[in-house]
Amino acid sequence: MKILVAVKRVVDYNVKVRVKSDKSGVETANIKFSMNPFDEIAVEEAVRLKEAGTATEIVAVSVGPQAATETLRTALAMGADRGILVQTEAEIQPLAVAKILKCLAEKEQPGLVLLGKQAIDDDSNQTGQMLAALLGRPQGTFASKLAVADGSVAVTREVDGGLETVALELPAVVTADLRLNEPRYASLPNIMKAKKKPIETVTPEALGVDVAPRLITLSVEEPAKRQAGIKVADVATLVEKLKSEAKVI
Amino acid sequence: MSVLVLAEHEAGALKPATLNTVAAAVRLGGDVHLLVAGAGVAAVAQVAAQVVGVAKVLVAESEALAHPLAEPLAALIVALAPAYGHILAPATTTGKNVLPRVAALLDVAQVSEIVAVVAPDTFIRPIYAGNALATVRSIDAIKVITVRATGFEPAVASGGAASIEAIAVPGLPGLSRFVEAQLSKSERPELTSARIVISGGRGMQSGDNFHLLESIADKLGAAVGASRAAVDAGFVPNDFQVGQTGKIVAPDLYIAVGISGAIQHLAGMKDSKVIVAINKDEEAPIFQVADYGLVADLFKALPELRQGLS
Structure with a gap:
């Protein structure tokens, strides 16, 4: 079984983002970018499935600028076999990414497509679900456990009330939640090896996908800052303040 | 155009986030229709009809909808979609699972986790873990939206008198199957609606x-x-x-x-x-x-x- 895994280049999770003064977006010049953390979990799961003999080949895909090649190299260093960069400088929204991935899935015919459940920049949480819809295939979102067995995959999902397990016919689309696994760090030899793995570059135009945004961002602003309050000396003062000042208990 | 809201329910009761989502829907203008889908949902439909601001409750009764699986639920909503200008769901794990599937099947964008309605086509949503707030305008004919409950005061749960209409359930895809749920049991209030x-x-x-x-x-x-x-x-x-x-x-x-x-x-x-x-x-x-x-x-x-x- 082949696995297609989608990875996004995002502002590193440790960076404290700043809103641009013209309110057009957030500052992205001269800051660190990394693979979206949920996508790292998706790559790790793919690699584990290959190590377990369930998967035969892992193809990593990224949609974004030339620099997203670095994100693909990270996936290759973790254990993916080859990469596809769908290169574009344009703003690409989830529906467009899903359409691009659909094209690639039809070409590559994977048994399983793995993605992170959401990207930590736009926090959309849409692409996996949209891809499953466009392919007419089942989806297992927010996965904390996967079990592949003859033609189907059992996905344990993190839901509001606890955990839920669904059985999906393969091919299927699965999105990774935090506790699916702990991604490995790529070793130096594997980073070196990754440099020799192939990365194919295509464009959305060549795939015939219309990527025009459907949502127009009018402004991006900083949320109202919460002011730090006071320190109280002891528990008795705390209880007193909550009763008489805040009036919440 | 009317607004369709996907009700989330469990054991004959509406989940609280449904009320916040109705509150968001009311701000869009147009009649608000609440879709109650499931197996054995007559009682919850009665509860839904009392929510203030809801004009009509649509009841989709089917064994295939006994669990809110994305594949059949999205197919149902897509079948209803042509009559609506907006389709909303709470940004719960159910809403977040189902609605992007609906949006893609309709070839429209989804606006995720809105916290405010600026205009019927313009919304505010947090990005970068809430470190920035984006105001976005949807240019699609049907706006598909998930609603962050904390952005909207809940609609009043009783006092309304919506009509209840049973709808025909189309053939639904059987690509997925519910296996089991391990849900935490607690006598305490639900985290997202506790005071x-x-x-x-x-x-x-x-x-x-x-x-x-x-x-x-x-x-x-x-x-x-x-x-x-x-x-x-x-x-x-x-x-x-x-x-x-x-x-x-x-x-x-x-x-x-x-x-x-x-x-x-x-x-x-x-x-x-x-x-x-x-x-x-x-x-x-x-x-x-x-x-x-x-x-x-x-x-x-x-x-x-x-x-x-x-």
Whole structure:
């Protein structure tokens, strides 16, 4: 079984983002970018499935600028076999990414497509679900456990009330939640090896996908800052303040 | 055009986030129709008809909808979609699972987790874990939207008199099958709708120590939550998690115990009305958002707090 895994280049999770003064977006010049953390979990799961003999080949895909090649190299260093960069400088929204991935899935015919459940920049949480819809295939979102067995995959999902397990016919689309696994760090030899793995570059135009945004961002602003309050000396003062000042208990 | 809202329900009752979503729907103009889909949902349809602001309740009764699986539920909503200008669902794990599938099948974008309606085509939504707020306009004919419950005061649950209409359920895809659910059982209020939440972090040191929080929760009628660190450490199950990727809460009172205050946790609770932080590290970032901070050993402070509330 082949696995297609989608990875996004995002502002590193440790960076404290700043809103641009013209309110057009957030500052992205001269800051660190990394693979979206949920996508790292998706790559790790793919690699584990290959190590377990369930998967035969892992193809990593990224949609974004030339620099997203670095994100693909990270996936290759973790254990993916080859990469596809769908290169574009344009703003690409989830529906467009899903359409691009659909094209690639039809070409590559994977048994399983793995993605992170959401990207930590736009926090959309849409692409996996949209891809499953466009392919007419089942989806297992927010996965904390996967079990592949003859033609189907059992996905344990993190839901509001606890955990839920669904059985999906393969091919299927699965999105990774935090506790699916702990991604490995790529070793130096594997980073070196990754440099020799192939990365194919295509464009959305060549795939015939219309990527025009459907949502127009009018402004991006900083949320109202919460002011730090006071320190109280002891528990008795705390209880007193909550009763008489805040009036919440 | 009318607005379709997907109701989320369980055991004959509407989930609270449905009411917040109706409140958002009312701001869009047009009749609000509430879709109640499931197996054996006659009772919950009656409950739904009483929600103020709802004009009509659509009842889709089918064994194929007994569990809110994305594949059949999305197919049902897509069949109804042509009559609507907006389709909304609460940004719960169910809404977040189903609605992007609906949007893609309709070839429209989804606007995720809106916290305000600026105009019927323009919405505010948090990005970068709530560190920025984007105002976005949808240019699609049908707007597909998930609603963050904390952004909208809930619609009034009773006093309305909506009509109830059974709808024909089309053939639904059988690509997926519900296997089992392991749901946490609790007598306490639900985390996302509780008036008071008390959460523990890594500082709790073990799952057993959460009883210290539970005894206070029971005195206050509060829900118990946790930081990602506490969930990752296995102290409590995933459904306790408050944060960017867990639950978003905005209670009247949020008590953070032994939680340092990582950005991703703050994203889930910083809209609470009053925040209390108890932490022995006075440099912990949680104190920067707390209205009342107590620098103390939680193992000493929690028993005192329980006593103080007696």
